[in-house]
Amino acid sequence: MNDNELMAELLLPDIDKTPEYYENMFPQRDLKEGARVTRVAPSPTGYLHLGTLFTSLVNRITATSSEGIFFTRIEDTDKKREVEGGIENIIDGLNRFGITIDEGFISGTEEKGVYGPYQQSKRAEIYQTYVKDLIKRGLAYPCFCTAEELEAVRNIQEQNKIRTGYHGEYAKHRNITYSEAKALIDEGKPFVVRLRSQGNEENKIIFEDMIKGKIEMPQNDEDFVLLKSDGIPTYHFAHAIDDHLMHTTHVMRGDEWISSTPKHIELFKLLGFKVPKYAHVSPIMKLDSETGAKRKISKRKDPEAAVHFFIEEGYEPISVVEYLMTIAASDFEDWRRANPDADYRTFKFNLKKMSVSGALFDNVKLNDVSKIHISKLNSSEVYDKVTAWAKEFDSDFYNILTKDADYTKKVYAIDRDGAPKPRKDIAKWNEIKDFYSYMFTELFVPCYEMPENLKNDDMKAFLKEYITVYDENDDRQEWFNKIKELAPKFGFAADTKEYKANPDAFKGSAGDLSTVLRISVTGRRNTPDLCSIMQVLGREEVLRRINNAIEVL
């Protein structure tokens, strides 16, 4: 055995397999020409982040539009940051937003597919096998530096304005010999395994990013860590091994990874792997309320960073996804207009149409997308969704809604079922409670703020007269005709045009009178069609409310 082989045995004595073993175990995928294999590789450190949802969507749709595979892989190599239930949070979140998973973790506990395990903490032996091979080939070595030593070196580098990092003359153990290493290990010193980088900072590396285009950077020359002292790999190494063995064709990830891509490319080449295509996705930004600056959306500062926020607010998952699609593909909105009812998954997604710079998260636009979606739902769909939401987040409201399901559905049917132009006014379910409060006696709060240009006596007289002609069976036309017929009796114009042509001749118009009625019945100036509201409310309740108004005025 030569020194490198001795070193490999010294460092990883228990590893008895070779890379070939795994190469044979995970052969090429059998997919059609051009099929793209993509993945999302989250760390189970908390809730599903908006950015993760976004990149997952992009990965998913890229795979879908090429009839490829989209899989999940859990990057749990950092025990310190791991959170209880982290895998469930993320995978269930993805499922909830309709991001289907072909392979890998498909729920918090179930794995699917033959390229696993899909959890890095369970792949230690695989990584170590490849590391051992690298050591044998003289491309990796042990480093015994402590955190303090590394820190000290960095300080010196900073003082002397030298690029920080473990490279060149600052790579203390780069030339360590077998016997030196053996002595240290016999002393029980912990070590990491570092790459013996073959790169040179003077040389440029050029790679084609599928979103950003050509990127030119200095080659990596840092002897970065491959295996941490606990034998678990760093992200960089795990990425190279996993995406090679799982045959990922397109690595699409957040653009914070651009700067380490030269490391990854060096690894792929040294390992003899085919370098995947890279696509770096721009982050979703937000305007910082304090500084006014545009910055990456942050889990700590922004509630909407955790995707669960949208669920709590009562957004439809599909609305959020559709909104994200408008950010992901600049031609998506045009497509959507041309295909208003098509499933977004049939949209032909093109990475080239992705924005190079980060988009500001636009809640107003999200609401617009969401309103359009909800306007297409019928009353029983709305009923199902609202009650499901309320059951989870507003139990008082849930009880009110379900007390009389048929009644509640009738409420949602107003201006919706069969309406030629359905209302576009609800963006999320938590708005419903307030929006329709007057339809539920438990929530109704009377309010008699009448138009200022009208006299109380006139309004009172009108309402008194109105209840004598009111018929709950009137259709929309008859209903309004009655108000129009009453109008002249009190000095109001029956016709709006008539009133506008000669406003001084009247106290107001029939429109003003219907406003009086509207406020009496609902406590609001603005509501959906009043005639329908009164029909749903029923004669008894309507009369009760009008009589109350007469009393108060």
Added chain:
RNA sequence: GGCCCGGUGGUCAAGUGGCCUAAGACACCGCCCUUUCACGGCGGUAACACGAGUUCGAAUCUCGUCCGGGUCACCA
């Protein structure tokens, strides 16, 4: 600070040297429709960061400046 990436209306953006007197969407404003609101229709306000250069011609190519973002870990 080094290294990357970016900068078109308030926002998302189209744009690949002449078709740009710069598209569209959201938001905003006005008018119309109208029982209110919403919807819908019509119209409007509003942008190529700045400076040089290349060119007959630049939002588009080059350089510089400024601004913004990312990254420099035994974190991902």
